[in-house]
Amino acid sequence: MTTNLSGKYAIVGVGQSAIGQVGGVSSTNLLAIAMKNAIEDAGLTNKDIDGLVSRGTDEIYCHHQKMGELMGMNVSYSNSLDSGGASQIMAIMLACQAIETGLCNTVVCGYGRDTWSRTRSPRSKMAVDMVSQSQLGLEFGPEFGILGAPVDYAFALSRHQALYGTTKEQLGHIAVTLRKHASKNPLAQMQTPITMDDYANARWIVEPLNLLDCSLLSDGAGAVVVTTAERAKDLKQPPAYILGFGSHNNLRGWYHNDHMTNTAAIQSSQAAYRMAGLGPKDIDTAQLYDCFTYMLMAELEDYGFCKKGEGGPFVASGALDLDGEIPTNTSGGQLSEAHVEGMLQILEGARQLRHQYPIERQVPNAEVALISGHGGRTVCHSTLILGRQPS
Amino acid sequence: MTEANTYNKPLPVPSPETEAFWEGCKRHELLIPRCDKCGSHWFPPSILCPECLSTEWQWVKASGKGKVFAFGVYHRVYHQGFKEEVPYTVAVVELEEGPRMVSNVTGIPPTDVKVDMPVEVYFDDVTPEATLYKFKPA
Ligand SMILES: [Zn+2]
Numbered sequence: 001m002t003t004n005l006s007g008k009y010a011i012v013g014v015g016q017s018a019i020g021q022v023g024g025v026s027s028t029n030l031l032a033i034a035m036k037n038a039i040e041d042a043g044l045t046n047k048d049i050d051g052l053v054s055r056g057t058d059e060i061y062c063h064h065q066k067m068g069e070l071m072g073m074n075v076s077y078s079n080s081l082d083s084g085g086a087s088q089i090m091a092i093m094l095a096c097q098a099i100e101t102g103l104c105n106t107v108v109c110g111y112g113r114d115t116w117s118r119t120r121s122p123r124s125k126m127a128v129d130m131v132s133q134s135q136l137g138l139e140f141g142p143e144f145g146i147l148g149a150p151v152d153y154a155f156a157l158s159r160h161q162a163l164y165g166t167t168k169e170q171l172g173h174i175a176v177t178l179r180k181h182a183s184k185n186p187l188a189q190m191q192t193p194i195t196m197d198d199y200a201n202a203r204w205i206v207e208p209l210n211l212l213d214c215s216l217l218s219d220g221a222g223a224v225v226v227t228t229a230e231r232a233k234d235l236k237q238p239p240a241y242i243l244g245f246g247s248h249n250n251l252r253g254w255y256h257n258d259h260m261t262n263t264a265a266i267q268s269s270q271a272a273y274r275m276a277g278l279g280p281k282d283i284d285t286a287q288l289y290d291c292f293t294y295m296l297m298a299e300l301e302d303y304g305f306c307k308k309g310e311g312g313p314f315v316a317s318g319a320l321d322l323d324g325e326i327p328t329n330t331s332g333g334q335l336s337e338a339h340v341e342g343m344l345q346i347l348e349g350a351r352q353l354r355h356q357y358p359i360e361r362q363v364p365n366a367e368v369a370l371i372s373g374h375g376g377r378t379v380c381h382s383t384l385i386l387g388r389q390p391s
Numbered sequence: 392m393t394e395a396n397t398y399n400k401p402l403p404v405p406s407p408e409t410e411a412f413w414e415g416c417k418r419h420e421l422l423i424p425r426c427d428k429c430g431s432h433w434f435p436p437s438i439l440c441p442e443c444l445s446t447e448w449q450w451v452k453a454s455g456k457g458k459v460f461a462f463g464v465y466h467r468v469y470h471q472g473f474k475e476e477v478p479y480t481v482a483v484v485e486l487e488e489g490p491r492m493v494s495n496v497t498g499i500p501p502t503d504v505k506v507d508m509p510v511e512v513y514f515d516d517v518t519p520e521a522t523l524y525k526f527k528p529a
Contacts, residue, residue, distance in 0.1 A: 136470075139403035139413075140435055143523055144495045146481050147469035154463030155483055162506035204466035207478070207501070252441070255483050255491045260461060 006275050007390035009096045010232040010239035011224045013042025014347045017112065019220030019338040020189030023121045027056045027221070028063075031112030032070040034221035034343075039108060042225045043236030046071055049225070051098055051107030052078040053091040055341075057114070067110075077104040084375025085289055085341040086247065087111065088222075089382035092346070093245045095226040105227060111343040112221030120217050150214055152378045153292040154206040156260035160294065161208065163261060163309065168208060170312035172199035174293040175212040175335060177320045182332025184361050189216050189338045213293040215334035222343030224350065229390050240350035243368070244278065244385035246271025254378045263295075264381035265302035265372060272383035278368065280304035283385075285352050285363040286326050287345035289374040290333040299372055300326070303383075327363045342373040346384065353388045400472035402521045408436050411450060416522040419514040421453040423490055434490035455512035456529060457486040464501040480504050484526050498527035 015037025017030040025033075031054065039046060052075050054067045063080035077098045081087035088111045095107035118124055136142050160166045176196055182188035194212065202210040232239035248267035250259045273279050280303055288303075290296040297311035305326050306314035319325040331337045331348040338344060349369035355362065367389065373382040405413050412435075415422035425432050426440035427447040439446045462482035468474050480496045482504070496504055510526040517523055 136401050137404050139405060139409060140493055142401035142470070143403045143521075144481055144493060144525075145400070145465055145470065145473045145476060145479055146493055148467075151463050151465075151481065155461035158463060158506055159461045204464070204478075206481075207464035207466060209463075255460070255493075 003100070004275060005096055005100060006243050006277065007241050007387070008229055009099060009226055009242045010229050010390075011092070011242065011350045011386065012227055012232045012235045012237060012239050013038040013040070013044065013225035014350050015039070015041050015223050016344065016347060017221040019187060019340065019344070020218055021116050021121065022114075022219035023117050023123065025114070025219070027112045027114040028060065028066050028070060030114065030219060030221035031056060031067060031110050031223065034110050034112060034223040035067070035071055035108050038110070038223040038225050041237060044106070044225065046073055049073055049106050049108050050076050051095060051104035053081065053094050053107060053109045055081045055087045055091065055111045058082070071108075075104065077107070083249070083380040083382075084377075085291065086249075086373040086375050086380035086382040088342045088346060089245065089371065089373040089384045090247060092224065092226055092242065092384060093247065093382065096242060096245070099226070099228060106231070107226045108223055109226060110221060110223030111341055113340060114219045115339070116217045116219045148206070150206045150209050150292065152254055153294045154209045156254070156298070157208050157294040160261050160298070164312065166297070166312040169196070169200070170316045171213060171293045171297065172196050173315045174290070174296055174320065175199050177315075178290065178329050178333045179336045181322070181330050182336035185331050185337055188332045188336055189218055190332070190336045209292060209294070212335075215291050215339040216336070218338035218340060220338045220340040220344070222340055222347050224346060238354050238388070240353045240369070240386040240388070241390040242384065243387040243391075244272040244274070244276030245383060246275065247380070247382040249376070249381065250379040259379060261298065262308070263298050263302050263374070264379060265299045265374070265383070268372075268381040268383045269303045272370075272385050276385045278385060283326065283368055283370045284366040285330060285349070285369050286328045287330070287349045287369065287371045288328060288333075289342050289345065289372045290329055290335050291339070291374065293335065295374060296329070296333070299374075300328075303370065303372070322361075322363060330361065330363060341375065342371075345371050349384070349386050353386055398518050400517070401470065402518065403523070408438060412436050413521070415450070416514055416524050419522070421455050421512050421524055422450045423453045423486070423488060424448045425451045432486075432488040432490050434492050453486050453488050453512075457484045457510055457526070459483075459496065459504060459506055459508045459510055460485040460491055461506060462496065462504050464504075482526065484510055495525045496527065497525055
């Protein structure tokens with residue numbers, strides 16, 4: 001027996017904290033602000049919430065309990081997640097499942113981090129260019145100088161270049177276009193436009209990735225409120241109906257099979273498209289997990305916006321522009337708005353469907369938004385499809 | 392060989408499942424597990440075969456020949472021990488027995504490394520207690 005939940009639930013409130021180089025607030029408290037803003041956006045109070053699914057910096061034990069404490073909530077359902085950047089959509093999936101099975105009615109979901117404060121702020125105790133002790137106490141990596149997040153995506157890009165002839169110049173279009181989007185977002189961490197020359201001259205991090213291929217180090221949090229489509233009708237904002245979701249985790253690893261170039265986004269997107277009864281041609285805007293330019297390009301292929309191997313020419317064609325084939329990461333993404341592990345992409349998808357943006361930021365006639373999450377040990381993937389209408 | 396008291400890079404921290412592998416490296420042998428039941432090899436070493444879940448398996452000596460599956464070149468220094476090494480090449484190497492392992496590729500300028508390039512293992516006795524497996528062009 002299958003139950004199709006498409007259109008039965010909705011995001012009814014969205015909120016964020018200050019984002020970017022914030023400083024002076026811990027990750028859980030940034031998330032508390034985002035949750036408050038999401039709950040108030042929906043026209044609700046903390047007394048109306050009976051479910052909570054959260055994630056924060058990974059060392060916080062029983063994260064949801066800490067959040068409930070800060071938010072003054074006892075709830076009938078709560079949990080915290082552990083799938084990296086894929087978790088934030090998975091939280092919304094769990095919320096729908098919990099409501100469907102009668103565990104609760106109205107769930108707040110969110111993620112917060114204080115990465116800029118920890119690594120780059122003047123008050124940071126961690127020296128720049130150092131890595132955490134936990135990353136060093138391992139084998140099959142640190143002893144070879146394999147450290148930090150970019151390397152896995154450098155590996156993947158080296159393969160994509162060898163298999164399909166993808167060029168650095170093509171990837172540059174992603175960085176430049178997303179910065180252009182961020183330049184219209186007054187809250188974005190990086191608003192100064194960049195040129196293809198800036199991209200070509202950016203310093204290498206782990207070749208073939210340079211600084212502008214890498215997402216930002218940010219503080220920030222985002223949250224959403226999920227409830228039934230029925231209840232959504234009486235709330236303050238136009239709902240973003242949850243039309244489809246899916247996930248897929250290539251747990252055997254990024255180095256296994258062809259997972260680097262045929263990512264878990266393939267199976268995750270198929271599940272979400274199937275649930276929604278939609279395909280790539282029906283999507284008006286995409287908010288894709290862009291930890292690195294490479295990942296965004298691979299997702300464009302794996303979501304079916306272009307053929308496998310053609311991501312390079314596709315992004316170079318202007319497809320990601322606001323008036324392009326698939327307006328993508330329209331608030332600037334993690335490359336330019338702020339890196340909040342996919343949470344801001346969820347907010348941007350929902351906001352585009354409200355049609356409340358000034359014209360220079362609004363995707364014209366946006367009816368359906370697709371959002372992705374990716375992470376863990378680079379193998380967990382999740383997909384969310386939102387609609388302005390329930391079907 | 393680098394003198395022990397000057398070697399300032401991270402050393403591998405073996406788990407119970409990988410101690411025999413690192414002991415093999417000290418003897419300049421690249422040991423990988425091979426399943427008695429289905430014949431597959433895997434890496435990193437672990438208690439059962441990820442293909443068929445058999446716990447019956449042997450350590451076998453890999454040929455040490457393989458190819459570059461994917462690679463990257465570090466320019467940024469993430470650890471002070473590598474300050475003098477940048478730019479250095481890291482790679483996912485696919486052994487001819489099948490498993491893939493991360494390592495360094497040396498003996499070739501980073502700009503000349505290519506995906507699918509044939510490589511072979513060599514051993515670097517970095518301290519009296521630790522030997523690393525690395526690869527060079529075959
Ligand atoms: Zn087996």
